[in-house]
Amino acid sequence: MSEESSEKSNLVLFMPSGRRGIIEQGKTVLEAARQVGVEIESICGGVMSCNKCRVQLEAGHFDKHGITSDESHLTPASDEEMALLERLKSTDCRLSCQAEIQGDVLIFVPEESRAQKQVIRKSATDRVIDIKPAVRQYYVEVERAELGEHRGDWGRLQASLKSKWGLENLTIDVHVLHYLQETLRKESWCVTVTIWHDREVIDVKPGYQEGAYGLAVDIGSTTIAGHLCDLRTGDVLATESIMNPQITYGEDLMSRVSFAMTNNDGLRKMHTAVIRALNKLAQSAARSVGLQPDDIYEAVFAGNTTMVHILLNINPIELGGAPFALANRDSMDIKARDLGLRFHKNSNIHILPAEAGHVGADNVAALIAEAPYNQDEMLLMVDVGTNAEIALGNKTQMMSASSPTGPAFEGAQIEHGMRAAPGAIERVRISKETKKASFRVIGEETWSADWQIGIDVSPEDQPAYLATGICGSGIIEVVAEMFLADILNPDGRFNPDLKSDRVRWNGRKGEYILATEKETSNGQVIIVTQDDVRNIQLAKAALYAGAKLLMNRMGVQTVDKIVMAGAFGSYIDPKYAMILGLIPDCDLDKVSAVGNAAGDGARIALLNKTKRLEAQKIATWVTYVETAVDPEFQNEFVGAIHLPHATDNFPHLNGILPEKKVSDSQSGRSTRRRRRNRARSQ
Amino acid sequence: MSDEEEIILSELDIKELYELMGEDLYDGLAEEVVEEVNEALGRGKTPYEVLTQGLVAGMDIVGVDFRDGILFVPEVLMAAKAMKAGMAILRPLLAETGAPKIGKMVIGTVKGDIHDIGKNLVSMMMEGAGFEVINIGINNSVEDFMEAVDEHDPEIIGMSALLTTTMPYMRVVINHLKEKGRRQDYIVLVGGAPLNEAFAEDIEADAYCRDAAVAVDTAKKLVAIKQGNM
Numbered sequence: 001m002s003e004e005s006s007e008k009s010n011l012v013l014f015m016p017s018g019r020r021g022i023i024e025q026g027k028t029v030l031e032a033a034r035q036v037g038v039e040i041e042s043i044c045g046g047v048m049s050c051n052k053c054r055v056q057l058e059a060g061h062f063d064k065h066g067i068t069s070d071e072s073h074l075t076p077a078s079d080e081e082m083a084l085l086e087r088l089k090s091t092d093c094r095l096s097c098q099a100e101i102q103g104d105v106l107i108f109v110p111e112e113s114r115a116q117k118q119v120i121r122k123s124a125t126d127r128v129i130d131i132k133p134a135v136r137q138y139y140v141e142v143e144r145a146e147l148g149e150h151r152g153d154w155g156r157l158q159a160s161l162k163s164k165w166g167l168e169n170l171t172i173d174v175h176v177l178h179y180l181q182e183t184l185r186k187e188s189w190c191v192t193v194t195i196w197h198d199r200e201v202i203d204v205k206p207g208y209q210e211g212a213y214g215l216a217v218d219i220g221s222t223t224i225a226g227h228l229c230d231l232r233t234g235d236v237l238a239t240e241s242i243m244n245p246q247i248t249y250g251e252d253l254m255s256r257v258s259f260a261m262t263n264n265d266g267l268r269k270m271h272t273a274v275i276r277a278l279n280k281l282a283q284s285a286a287r288s289v290g291l292q293p294d295d296i297y298e299a300v301f302a303g304n305t306t307m308v309h310i311l312l313n314i315n316p317i318e319l320g321g322a323p324f325a326l327a328n329r330d331s332m333d334i335k336a337r338d339l340g341l342r343f344h345k346n347s348n349i350h351i352l353p354a355e356a357g358h359v360g361a362d363n364v365a366a367l368i369a370e371a372p373y374n375q376d377e378m379l380l381m382v383d384v385g386t387n388a389e390i391a392l393g394n395k396t397q398m399m400s401a402s403s404p405t406g407p408a409f410e411g412a413q414i415e416h417g418m419r420a421a422p423g424a425i426e427r428v429r430i431s432k433e434t435k436k437a438s439f440r441v442i443g444e445e446t447w448s449a450d451w452q453i454g455i456d457v458s459p460e461d462q463p464a465y466l467a468t469g470i471c472g473s474g475i476i477e478v479v480a481e482m483f484l485a486d487i488l489n490p491d492g493r494f495n496p497d498l499k500s501d502r503v504r505w506n507g508r509k510g511e512y513i514l515a516t517e518k519e520t521s522n523g524q525v526i527i528v529t530q531d532d533v534r535n536i537q538l539a540k541a542a543l544y545a546g547a548k549l550l551m552n553r554m555g556v557q558t559v560d561k562i563v564m565a566g567a568f569g570s571y572i573d574p575k576y577a578m579i580l581g582l583i584p585d586c587d588l589d590k591v592s593a594v595g596n597a598a599g600d601g602a603r604i605a606l607l608n609k610t611k612r613l614e615a616q617k618i619a620t621w622v623t624y625v626e627t628a629v630d631p632e633f634q635n636e637f638v639g640a641i642h643l644p645h646a647t648d649n650f651p652h653l654n655g656i657l658p659e660k661k662v663s664d665s666q667s668g669r670s671t672r673r674r675r676r677n678r679a680r681s682q
Numbered sequence: 683m684s685d686e687e688e689i690i691l692s693e694l695d696i697k698e699l700y701e702l703m704g705e706d707l708y709d710g711l712a713e714e715v716v717e718e719v720n721e722a723l724g725r726g727k728t729p730y731e732v733l734t735q736g737l738v739a740g741m742d743i744v745g746v747d748f749r750d751g752i753l754f755v756p757e758v759l760m761a762a763k764a765m766k767a768g769m770a771i772l773r774p775l776l777a778e779t780g781a782p783k784i785g786k787m788v789i790g791t792v793k794g795d796i797h798d799i800g801k802n803l804v805s806m807m808m809e810g811a812g813f814e815v816i817n818i819g820i821n822n823s824v825e826d827f828m829e830a831v832d833e834h835d836p837e838i839i840g841m842s843a844l845l846t847t848t849m850p851y852m853r854v855v856i857n858h859l860k861e862k863g864r865r866q867d868y869i870v871l872v873g874g875a876p877l878n879e880a881f882a883e884d885i886e887a888d889a890y891c892r893d894a895a896v897a898v899d900t901a902k903k904l905v906a907i908k909q910g911n912m
Contacts (some may be wrong), residue, residue: 254846254876261847320847322821404797404844406875492754494861508750530751600817626797629820637799638756646756 001482010073011104013065014038016056020065022320029055029074029096030105041113041232044139045164046097046598048084048209054093054109065106073103091234104491112233133231134197134350134609135212137296138165142189153181157204163195172201175348177550180204197609202297202346213295214235215282215343216603218362218596219303219311220244221253221385223567224277225599227606228285238285245273246310252386252407253306257320270364271313279342285449287588296343299336300350300606302365302598305358308351311339324357331616334630351489352605353616356624363389364619365601366565368611370594373398373618379561380547381597382583384409384472388543391622392550392559392646398622399554408539409472409568414516416526418469423521425467425474425514426571430481435500437481437514439474441467452516466521470514473571478514478528478537479580484658485642489510490643492537493528540582546627546634547584548648555626561590565597581644585652691721703768704740708747710760712767719768729772730781733812737768741810748766750893755803758894760805768903783814785905788830789840790818792851799872800894801842807894808901813838824858836868837905840897841887843874853885860886869904871897 013020021036032055033040044050061068074094077085085091088624093096096107107167111419154172157180161167172180181526183191186206194203194212210232217226249270250256260266282293291337298646301311305326309316312334336343343349345671352361363383372379375394383389386407390490391400405660411417411424418424422443429447430437438449443465452461459475468476487503487510489495494510496505515526534653551559562583564572574591577583583591594600627633650657699722706714710859715737722732732862744761753761789805791798797808798820805817818830831839839859843849859865865886872882873891882890887905891897 242718250846258846258850261850320845321851322796491757493752508752510751534751534754626796628798634802636798638759641754641756 002538010101011067012036012101013062013067013069013631015106015108016111022229023101025102026100029099029101029105030447032101033096033107033109038061039114040096040109042097042135042209043232044097044208047139047208048095048098049082050139050210051084051088051095052088052113053096054110054113055096055099055108056087056093057099058106058108062106067104069104069108072102075100075102088158093213094257097200123439129234129604130608130610131232132258132608133212133564133606133612134296134348135202135214135231136195136198137210137212137232138193138195139208140164140191140193140529142184142191143647144189151182155497157184157191157193157201161195167195167198169199170195170201173200175346176201176204196298196348202348203344211291211295213286213291214296214606215285215296215299216599216606217278217281217299217301217303218365218599219274219278219301220303220362220567220598221256221307224249224274224281224513225596226278226281226285226298227599227603228282228291229606230513230602231607234605237289238289240281240285240288242277242281244307245277246270248273251412253292254320256310257306257316260315261317261320267310267313267315270310273306275340281338282341282343282617284379293342293680294344298350299341299343299347300352300612302352302361302602302605305354308354308361312351313339319357326354326357329354329356329619331612331619338359350605350613352467352602352676353619355400355465355619355622356402357391359400359624362598363391363400365599365605366594366597366616367391367398367601367622368604368615368654369482369597370563370565371599373621378554378556378558380551380559380562380584380586382541382547382562382564383566383570383597384564384572384582385566386410386533388546390543390546391552392547392554392556393622397554398618399550399625400622401546401550401625401627403542405539405542405608406535408535409475411471411475413535414470414475414532415529416469416470417475417532420471420473420571423465423468423469424471425469425478425526426471426650427573428474428477428481428514430478430485430487432485435485435498435502436444436488437502439467439478439515441465442471446612448515448519451519465477467515471571472568474571475528475536476533476572476580476582478512479533479574479643480576482528482533483511484579486658487595488533488643492533492641492643494533536580537641537643540580541637543582544584544640544645545636548640549627549630549633551584552624552632552636559584559586562592563597564591564593567593567596569593570595575656578650579644579656581640581642581648581650584648587651587652622681691717695838696722696725696727703736704743706738707737707761707764707768708744710757710764712764713767715764716771718730719771723771723775728781729750729775729779732773733769733781737772738812739767739808741765741807744810745807745895745898749893755799757837758803759806762810764804765810766806784812785901786814786816786834786836786839787838787840787901788816788818788827788834788836789838789842790822790827790830791842791844792848792855793821793823794821794851795843795845797844797847798842800844801840804840804842804873804891804894804897807898808840811902813901823907824855827855828858831868837908838869838871838873838901839874842872843876848874848875849874849881852887856885856887869901869903869908871900873897877904 009022012023019036022034142160143156183204192205192209196202212231214231227236228238249259271642288616308317312325323475332351336347336349354360381391388403388405424442425438425439438447451463508532512528570593703718732828805815808815816834841852870887879890889900
């Protein structure tokens with residue numbers, strides 16, 4: 001590359017992208033950037049009002065790049081630009097819309113000026129999101145209406161958008177026409193135009209007024225969680241979650257479908273409830289950061305299929321029984337106002353696609369968040385709830401399934417089960433020697449073994465909450481710990497040979513005293529019964545069998561990585577999930593909870609429109625397996641009832657699982673001989 | 683194990699042989715159960731006696747221990763498989779000798795529902811108790827149930843559902859029986875995770891069976907009452 005630049009054109013190199021090109025002298029840096037395909041943020045289009053397009057000139061000779069860059073190779077900053085940069089404390093920068101190229105330059109585009117930004121999710125896994133929102137804002141000056149010129153104001157606006165921004169074939173929301181003329185005339189024909197997918201004008205504001213926000217929502221059957229994001233920067237401004245008010249009409253999905261089946265206005269009630277809740281969520285999220293719901297220009301929704309049907313006011317009745325037909329599997333864009341959602345009145349909502357009758361947009365969202373389809377590693381993703389969703393695969397193949405685990409993990413069907421709330425036992429350790437438990441309750445950091453309780457203890461030294469019940473993660477831990485402490489046999493039965501004051505017998509059924517009278521809020525012991533253990537065994541076997549079935553179908557013996565998605569997944573200790581046999585064997589370091597992956601996926605789709613296409617592609621690419629009708633399911637299910645499993649090995653639990661547990665589960669002729677002399681228990 | 687003693691079947695008296703049959707059944711040892719059934723038959727015992735005193739007696743204990751939480755699904759399925767192996771030998775012989783029948787049941791999961799592990803467990807336990815069971819599988823419409831009922835003429839119709847949304851179909855089947863004036867001809871038993879007694883009462887089933895052990899007890903009781911009334 002020649003160091004000598006011609007009089008008319010110069011070498012311009014952009015960093016960090018490394019893109020370069022020969023640029024005609026006199027063009028602005030912004031124009032040069034567009035020419036070589038570097039996206040620099042710019043909303044105002046060169047009138048120095050958005051201040052987004054700041055870049056830095058790197059001076060010096062760069063041998064590696066064959067370029068000598070110098071400040072004099074750009075036109076000097078005008079007084080106006082200087083003043084602006086001083087005000088922004090950015091005197092080391094130039095506005096790329098102002099600086100014209102006079103010689104070879106190396107330009108550094110800082111992170112905040114890149115149109116495609118990346119934000120790193122601050123959480124368990126670092127997710128990198130390229131910012132490519134569907135909604136963007138453009139500032140234009142529109143030709144004034146004159147006598148003898150008949151294009152109309154919309155025609156003139158289109159002309160400006162075309163000449164200034166190269167936007168063509170635009171449509172306009174009819175509601176914008178209601179105020180377009182008045183708006184154009186307010187600030188001498190200068191307007192900020194908000195455009196969806198570079199296709200439809202959804203808002204026009206007088207003068208330069210930036211600010212476009214979006215809402216990413218995961219509608220769960222229990223909780224609705226939303227992230228309010230700045231569509232330009234990708235920043236999460238607020239995260240709000242509220243209870244799904246449909247709970248009044250049924251605790252789980254099938255009860256809601258059932259409610260719609262058996263009540264004439266059941267669907268209407270549930271639809272109205274969720275719309276109201278979403279409006280409330282949008283309002284409180286927006287107000288918490290000084291915005292209005294009116295500032296929300298787009299929302300992306302994920303949710304299970306039943307929730308999405310009800311959101312769209314479609315009767316979910318067909319989801320109640322085989323063959324579980326969806327009204328629509330594909331993604332959709334609709335006007336928020338058509339559903340009564342009070343965001344900006346011209347805003348759109350995007351519904352992510354589903355995979356099958358009971359694997360919905362929430363699963364697809366979690367998939368685009370984790371993107372196993374781009375990886376070599378064999379990933380197993382499980383979302384534990386009343387209905388567990390399972391996905392398995394890598395870039396070669398993906399499969400998914402749903403498995404009816406039932407409500408045991410949510411505390412239902414468990415003698416002292418409860419939802420996660422203050423006082424719920426969430427962590428449990430049982431001494432192998434004394435069989436006594438130490439536990440931790442939600443709302444109190446101290447383990448119960450260290451609690452100071454009694455009339456002689458001052459109130460501030462006493463625990464904030466005494467135990468009131470056991471929540472899902474607590475149930476998993478207590479059953480796993482009971483197994484490790486030899487209170488339970490591998491088949492799930494209470495060890496009949498154990499003598500302990502912590503185990504009492506109700507007829508022939510054992511009960512384990514987890515919390516003593518002193519440790520509970522009502523002065524009654526909290527116990528884990530044989531039936532509780534059986535219910536947990538059934539629930540975990542359903543999940544494990546579903547995962548195993550997918551592994552068999554795919555022909556893999558082991559998985560490289562396991563992620564537990566969903567709110568509940570975040571609270572499960574992977575080690576205990578494995579000891580229980582809820583998930584198959586895997587390197588424990590490779591098992592992680594990813595929180596609300598569905599919510600993250602919705603956010604990714606909100607901030608990056610190409611991810612929506614990806615979601616649609618993935619939704620149809622994933623092979624859905626109907627586990628219940630697979631001839632192998634029953635065998636897999638039965639095998640998975642044992643702790644952790646009747647036949648599958650868990651080499652990664654070596655040293656954690658007791659040795660003899662392995663041999664215990666093997667039966668053969670020797671069993672018969674032993675049984676021969678066994679006194680029958682009756 | 684050093685204290686193991688080798689058991690020679692021919693050296694056992696018949697009471698010990700039935701006891702051993704019961705124990706092997708309990709442990710799910712199908713091969714052994716078959717050997718013992720053949721041994722008993724070889725000694726000239728009637729198929730009906732081998733069934734009732736050997737296999738059914740053994741399965742009774744399995745049922746009790748299942749109800750009491752001592753045994754669980756895998757163990758019961760293993761026992762039921764061993765029972766099935768024994769029955770494979772006895773069934774043709776029972777048909778030949780015209781031995782008294784305990785009862786017959788048509789069982790299936792209702793329309794819209796594709797889950798059948800629970801129903802299969804009931805089916806196997808019922809067979810274990812000596813019932814003849816016609817398992818018509820999943821996703822059964824009224825027509826499917828009626829076709830099986832007309833063909834097999836059972837005393838009992840069993841319906842299962844795992845989903846809240848599919849259990850109402852049980853009422854459709856029962857109403858159909860009523861419309862045809864055939865409701866009194868059958869004992870209708872229902873079960874499945876979302877059901878309860880109130881629901882069974884509401885749809886006018888004869889009983890709700892919480893689990894497989896309860897199903898067997900209820901079936902025995904109701905069949906006995908029905909036969910007594912005839």
